[in-house]
Amino acid sequence: MAPPDPILGVSEAFRADTHEMKLNLGVGAYRTEDLQPYVLNVVKKAENLMLERGENKEYLPIEGLAAFNKVTAELLLGAQNDVIQQQRVATVQGLSGTGSLRLAAALIERYFSGSKVLISSPTWGNHKNIFNDARVPWSEYRYYDPRTVGLDFHGMISDIKAAPEGSFVLLHGCAHNPTGIDPTPEQWESIADVIQEKNHIPFFDVAYQGFASGSLDTDASSVRLFAARGMEFLVAQSYSKNLGLYAERIGAINVVCSSSDIAKRVKSQLKRLARPMYSNPPIHGARIVANVVGNPELFNDWKEEMELMAGRIKSVRKKLYDSLSAKDNSGKDWSFVLKQIGMFSFTGLNDAQSENMTNKWHVYMTKDGRISLAGLSSAKCEYLADAIIDSYYNIS
Ligand SMILES: Cc1ncc(COP(=O)(O)O)c(C=O)c1O
Structure with missing residues (x-):
């Protein structure tokens, strides 16, 4: 038997629990205030348009839907x-963020053999799996400072500096998972400086564009800063969160190159790698994205809906902070909850404390202390604050 997946296994255990206050804060999926899954109205509109047009289900080319590839890079x-x-970007449609990362990992394994990937510590649970699966060596750079529950900026810079020249540096474009801690714009400049100095290759994972700040442009500013410097880099994109297309498996891998000729060659190699893995990608999600992003009216609808989703998460974040501060008389500073960005909060709870959250309070979360605020309602903020305070002070 293989062990259960550390994130998806949490959802399985949650489903089996019958307690009325149970909360699933494990998986990073958006829920409404009633804690129900949410299909965006703009997605339904796009699907209606697709149905009316009576589009066919022919195979896509290996690189995916041309209209999708164009709008996703833009x-x-x-x-x-x-x-x-x-025309310096090679874009290939991928099987959401995960599949796009995996395709890029295959590119690294095939054409940069011996290069390693630097990964933040901690990082999203699947990153190491993906590089292990592709047989790409990796090591970690410091990212999280438990003393400040903030960024270990100096540790990060010195680890990137110390890595062998020409390493790939995996960076979370925005809303770092699991910590919710992002570098400031000035810190991004310094990160770009050291990467350039060492001839490293930046490799962005952008799974939350628009979801962190509510603005698509703001959330892409880290990536655009590297483009403005004329650097070559990779970016994996996902539409799971920002368009709620979790099960459609829609995303892309973009390789920004120094010339259009190189971009063409890179694209041809990505296609060569994709063909034996899955032949060609699925069409439905690609059409939804192409319709939403390519149609000014739907695009505006999307932006409004995304602001609503990001706004709901920000409001439960604030309410959780208020509840923690009101209930805890010890003087502990909980403001890190407010400073973190995106879907997650990294609570600083350890393994045993996280287990207490689940076993005693029916709050399902990953053992690293991460909670998904997208799975929290304002009605349950006080309950969650009670659970956190009990676990933090009564379990060591
Ligand atoms: C940082 C990060 N990258 C990539 C993904 C990939 O998600 P998907 O494969 O659903 O697009 C996630 C999902 O949680 C994530 O948090």
Whole structure:
């Protein structure tokens, strides 16, 4: 028997629990205030349009839907960006964020053999799996400082500096998972400086564009900063969270190159790698994205809906902070909950404390102390605060 998956296994245990206050804060999936899954209205509109047009279900080319590849690169980098205008981006549709990361990992394994990938510590639970699966060596750079529940900026810079020249540096474009802690714009500049100095290759994972701040452009600013420097880099994108297309498996891998000729070659190699893995990608999610991003009216609808989703998460974040501060008389500073960005909060709870959250309070979460605020309702903020305070002070 293989062990259960540390994140998806949490949802299985949650389903089996019958307690009325149970909360699933394990998986990073958006829920409404009633804690129900949410299909965006703009997605339903796009699907209606698709149905009316009576589109067929023929195979896509290996690289995916052309209209999707165009809009996804533009959404990431900005349509007017030099790298787009000069056709320097190789974009291939992927099987959501995970599949896009996996395809890039295959590219690294095939053409950069001996190079390693630097991964933040901690990171999203599947990153190490993906590189292990592709037989790409990796090591970690410091990212999280438990003393401040903030970024270990100096540790991060010195580890990136110490890595062998020409390493890949995996960076979370925004809303770092699991910590919810992002570098400031000035810190991003220094990160780009050291990466350039060492001839490293940045490799962005952008799974939350628009979901962190509520603005698609703001959340892409880290990636665009690297483009403005004329660097070559990779970006994996996902539409699971920002369009709620979790099960459609829609995303892309973009490789920003120094010339359009190189971009063409890179794209041909990505296609060569994709063909034996899955032949060609699924069409439904690609059409939804192409319709939403490519149609000004639907695009505006999407932005409004995304602001609502990001806003709901921000409001439960605030309410959780208020409840923690009101209930805890010890003077402990809980403001890190407010400073963190995106879906998650990294509570600083250890293994045993996280287990107490589940066993005593029916709050399902990952053992690293991460909670998904997208699975919290304002009605349950006080209950969650009680659970956190009990676990923090009564379990060591
Ligand atoms: C940082 C990060 N990268 C990638 C993904 C991939 O998700 P998906 O494969 O559903 O697009 C996630 C999902 O939680 C994530 O948090």
